[in-house]
Amino acid sequence: MSRPPRRPRARQQRGQSHVGERFEAEVGPVAHGGHCVVRVSTGSTSTERVVFVRHALPGERVVVEVTEGTEGDRFWRGDAVEVLEASPDRVVAPCPYAGPGLCGGCDFQHVTLPRQRELKAAVVREQLRRLAGLDVDVEVEAVPGDVEGLRWRTRQRYVTLPNGGRAMRKHRSHDVVPVDECLLEAPRGPSYEVRGSWFEVADGGFWQVHPGAPEALVGAVLEALAPRSGESALDLYAGVGLFSRFLLDAVGPGGRVCAVEGDAAAVRLARRNCPGLQASSGDVGTVLETDYDEPFDLVVLDPPRVGAKRKVVEQVVDRRPRAIAYVACDPAALARDVAIFAEHGYGLVGLRAFDLFPMTHHVECVALLEPRPARQRTTS
Known part of the structure; x- marks a missing residue:
């Protein structure tokens, strides 16, 4: 069932509004969320203010128009409404609805695809450095299924206007x-076939929207975990069983795969999609308090955007897996959870990132965590 879009939370006014004011400024580094950091001097005292600016690129000189911000705010938001000195990576947006004051669905249509991926890699690196204390090389990989970053969204939702039009x-x-149309929309809906296996998905149920995503993620998870015959695996936030299906094949009849998913309908479908799967419905943290409390060799974590958080991370560690594959759609949440894993002796030993959402700031990561040697834990 479709849900109405969430309305932005009403913001409390904190002094004089600066919305509509314009400043000429040099653009700083990219930041998490599809914008760049700009610092502007305001007021008679030339107070420096941080503005998160969309439609800009690092190193450019632009005119910033404030779109959100009052005197008491820690930071403001803005748009680059005029480019005075353009980056060589700037292009004309292919969509006529992309730009300041227009559709908010895309963050990077003004950027070449290779540079988009470099910006996303920089965000992942920065989040891991800032929140987990790690210096990690990151490369964002392209996946097949889009056309120069367009026509990949296999599920699309428009606002229906009173005259029957779309918005x-x-x-x-x-x-x-x-x-008239969204250039991200794919010409056809999603395919539920992955590596020769078909998956049943409920109408409106979760499935990756980029056609290349399921194959890319399954490949990355299996490569990271290297499952062996006879091993046991725990698939958390399992959906309709995308990873469970191939883990079952890998561990064979002598192995065991268990899954936990919050959506009861998805669990029923996972059991049908994955014969032999043991699956439970419920909040992952709550289920793990009482069930599946024996050791597991492998764990797949594919949490929602907010991450797994401490309660689930500590329960995963309690199962003492030899390898954990963490599938993350938010690099900040990933970094926070990686830091918690590190507290319990699990280190990040591998990371792949995929451009499953071209033209937007979103990026998908698959991280591999393994137990660190006891000596390394005490010296790190």
Whole structure:
């Protein structure tokens, strides 16, 4: 069942509004969320203010228009409404609805695809450095299934206008922009076949929207875990069993795969998609308090955007797996959880990142965590 879009939370006014004011400034580094950091001097005292600016690129000189911000805010938000000195990586957006004050669905249509991936890699590196204290090389990999970053969204939702037309929403707003089409929309819906196996998915149920995503993620998870015949695996936030299906094949009849998923309908489908799977429905943290409390060789974690968080991480560690594959759609949540794993002796030993959402700031990561030697734990 489709849900109405979430309205932005009403913001409390904290002094004089600066919305609509313009500043000329040099653009700083990219930041998590699809914007770049800009510092502007304001007021008679030339107070420096941080502004998170969309539609810009690092190193450019632009005119920033404030879109959100009052005197008491820690930071403001803005758009680059004029480019005075352009980056060589800037291009004309292929979509006529992409730009300041228009559709908010895309963050990087003004950026070449290779540079988009470099920006996403920089964000992943920065989050791991800042939140987990790690210096990690990151390369964001392209996956097949899009056309120069377009036509990959196999599930698309428009706002229906009173006249029957279609619209998209503005960034951080309930306001709409009438559109003829979205250039991200794929010409056909999703395929539920992966590596020769078909998956049953409920109408409106979760499935990766990029056609190349299921294959890329399954391949990365299996490569990271290297499952062996006879091993046991725990698939958390398992959905309809995408990873469980191939883990069952890998561990063979002498092995065991168990799954936990919050959506009861998805669990029923996972049992049908994965013969031999032991699956439970419920909050992952709550289920693990009482069930599947024996040791497991392998764990797959594919949590929602907020991450697994401490309760689940500590329960995973309690199973003493030899390897954990963490599938993350938010690099900040990944970094926070990696830091918690490190507290309990599990270190990040591998990371792959995939461009499953071209033209947007989103990036998908598959991280491999393994127990660190006891000597390394005490010296790190």
